[in-house]
Amino acid sequence: MTHRPPTPLLDRVTSPTDLKGLSDAELIRLADELRQETVSAVSVTGGHLGAGLGVVELTVALHAVFDTPRDRLIWDVSHQCYPHKILTGRRDRIRTLRQKDGLAGFCKMKESEYDAFGAGHSSTSISAALGYAVARDLGSSPEAGVGDAIAVIGDGSLSAGMAYEALNHAGHLKTRLFVILNDNEMSIAPPVGAMSSYLNRLYAGAPF
Numbered sequence: 506m507t508h509r510p511p512t513p514l515l516d517r518v519t520s521p522t523d524l525k526g527l528s529d530a531e532l533i534r535l536a537d538e539l540r541q542e543t544v545s546a547v548s549v550t551g552g553h554l555g556a557g558l559g560v561v562e563l564t565v566a567l568h569a570v571f572d573t574p575r576d577r578l579i580w581d582v583s584h585q586c587y588p589h590k591i592l593t594g595r596r597d598r599i600r601t602l603r604q605k606d607g608l609a610g611f612c613k614m615k616e617s618e619y620d621a622f623g624a625g626h627s628s629t630s631i632s633a634a635l636g637y638a639v640a641r642d643l644g645s646s647p648e649a650g651v652g653d654a655i656a657v658i659g660d661g662s663l664s665a666g667m668a669y670e671a672l673n674h675a676g677h678l679k680t681r682l683f684v685i686l687n688d689n690e691m692s693i694a695p696p697v698g699a700m701s702s703y704l705n706r707l708y709a710g711a712p713f
Contacts, residue, residue, distance in 0.1 A: 510542065510545055512538040512541060513538075514534050514538055515535060515538040515539055515591075515596075519594060521568035521569070524568050524569040524592070532565055536561050539564070539565065539588050539591060539592070540588075542596070542599070543557050543558060543561065543587050543588050544558070546587065546591075546599045546602060550601070550602040550604060550607075552610055553584040553587070556582075557588050559687070559689040560580075560588060560689070561588050563657070563687065564589050564592065565592070567657075567685075568592050568593075571653060573593070574618045574619045574621065575651065575652045576653040577621035577622075577634065577655065578655050579633050579637075579655065579656050581624075581629065581631075582611070582624065582626065583611040583612035583623070583624060584611060586611060586612050587602065589619070590608060593617055593619035594617065595616075595617060611624065612624070621633075621637065627662035627665060628667040628668040630656035630657065630658050631656045631658060631671035631675065631682075631684055632667060632671040634656035635654070635680070635682055637654040638654040638681060638682045639678065641654070642680055653681065654681075654682055654683065655684075656682070656684050658684065658686060659687045660687075660701055663686060664698055664700040686704075688704055
């Protein structure tokens with residue numbers, strides 16, 4: 506699939522601000538077009554396709570609801586960030602993913618102000634988001650106007666010790682922080698362990 510799919514609604518989006526005026530029906534349509542554009546781009550460059558496809562609707566929703574980049578959106582591992590890059594002013598370069606002098610395959614702070622944290626390994630997002638939240642509450646950088654901090658973490662990343670340490674710290678501080686568990690069965694390999702089993706049982710029972 507090397508040709509570019511028709512994306513009339515996505516063509517009107519140059520930054521997340523453009524999502525604010527869209528209706529729910531338009532946002533759903535935008536997500537469909539964003540998925541097609543992601544598949545088209547990765548078919549040219551290669552890369553982490555499944556992870557990005559698993560967060561298309563979530564990416565649209567987060568950018569429509571929050572005020573990025575003032576609100577700091579942090580993707581754990583960030584191999585799922587291709588739809589995020591398309592919506593944040595980098596669509597014209599999305600077919601340079603992982604190429605020399607092209608876009609990085611992960612979030613990269615030097616690449617865009619919308620990339621609040623750069624990491625190619627897992628379980629760091631909650632700590633990073635908590636750092637932004639604490640800095641905001643301390644008023645250390647009022648000119649930056651930092652708003653909310655949002656960590657998006659998968660069930661695989663959540664099982665690591667660093668994530669638990671961050672949750673423990675965040676719970677102790679009781680600061681305003683959003684942690685979104687992205688358990689969408691889009692892991693690189695099948696999830697294993699007690700946490701995965703527990704989440705499966707949780708979803709299978711009430712109220713889900």
